Every structure is written in structure tokens, then in C-alpha cells.
Amino acid sequence: LARTLIAARRVRVDGRVVDDAEQWIDEDARVEVDGEVVQRAPRVVLMLHKPVGCVTTRKDPDGRPTVYEHLSAAPAWVSAVGRLDLDTSGLLLFTNDNDLADLLTDPVSHVAKRYRVEARPRLTEEQLRQLAAGPRLSDGPTRACAVHKLGDAGPITRLELTITEGRNRQVRRMIAAVGAKVQKLKRVQLGPLELGTLERGAWRALLDEEVRALEDAALAARRAGGR
DSSP: OHHHHHHTTOEEETTEEOOOTTOOOOTTOOEEETTEEOOOOOOOEEEEEEOTTOBSSSOOTTOOOBGGGGOTTOSSOOEEESOOOTTEEEEEEEESOHHHHHHHHOGGGOOOEEEEEEEESOOOHHHHHHHHHOOEETTEEOOOOEEEEEEEETTEEEEEEEESOOOTTHHHHHHHHTTOEEEEEEEEEETTEEOTTOOTTOEEEOOHHHHHHHHHHHHHHHHHHHO
8 A cells, every 4th residue: 555655656755756666765754645644654564575586675676586476465555674694594574664674674783693503514613613703704803602512414504603793694695704604504592582483484473571671672782782
């Protein structure tokens, strides 16, 4: 509905006609449809178990599936908080609250993100130490991170990696920097929020206490980063 109204040039933000459905609108902006002020919608925060093979965008020029195809029954117009790449699965947040999205994606207040990784070939203890210390990437050294080895299976090492940064394809680049390659990557936790048993391709609304815990974690990380 929102896209239809925008395409018909029936939506104004702070007095100006909106013609781009992807335009980011400030929380305090005055939004009108056909001259009537639109009341701010209740905050919605969703968690999706993103499958491999879909992209984190509303439309893909190459015609690939998008994460929004899994949110057709969502109760509000929501946007992704950050992104996971095509070949990464797991926990991905969506919200209609711009302030919350900004807080969770601010480089200063990045909350910890835990990934389950399968890397090939097997990683040695020295490579695991290099990962934990924070390998240097093309855009600089990474922060020290938590590494927990889950075990080896043939030529593959399974591990969990917890990072506190949000660089593009960071985990894949870190694994490559120590001489291996990611075979499978899944985000299983964001701050205090865990993916749990949510089925692949399914979503659920977060409880109020879960949202508050996320905000508290991000604010604590921001305070720590500001010191």
C-alpha cells in the first residue's frame, strides 16, 4: 500500500512530495497522505531466520530472492538492521524504528555478534590464536574476538566466532586472512538475542523485554567505545 501511495505522489514528508519508497524518513518528520497527517505506527521489531540464497534488499536487479519475500505477513513496513550476504544464514533483525536501527548499527555501539562457522581446510591451533587476536584485513586490523572450536569433521573445522565489529563480509575475510575458506556461515546471536529454534525462513516479533535488552547492550557498548 505504501509503495502504491508513493507512486501516486499522494505522500508528503515535511511538506514535500515523496517519490522514492526507499527514502529514509526521520522519526520526527511530519508525514501526510492526501493532506491528512499520518500517526506514528507502534514500534515493530522482528527477527528473521534468513536462509542462504536470498539477498538483504527489497529489489534485486538480478532477480534473486530477497529477505522481504519472507516478511509478506509482517504487521508493519520494516527495514533490515544491517545485512547478511547471499551465502550467510541466520539471525537478521527488521524494524520500523529508525532510532533503534541507528543505535544497533552505529560503529561505536556495535553489539557482539556470534557466528557458527565451517572452515576448510582444518584450522590449526596457531590459526585459531591468530583469529582470536584479530587478523589484519585490507582495511586494517580487526578487534580481538572470542573463538570457540566445536570440532573437526574430515577436512573441515567447526567453530563459533564472536565479533564486535560490522565490516563487510568480516568473518569470511578473517578466515581467509588466516589461510582458510568459509564453507558455511550462520549468525546465531546478536547481543543478548539468540536465534534459538526459529525455523529457516520464519520470523517472529520480539518481546518488549528482548528489545529493551538489545538497547541496553548497544548503549553499554557505546559507553565502552566512547572511553
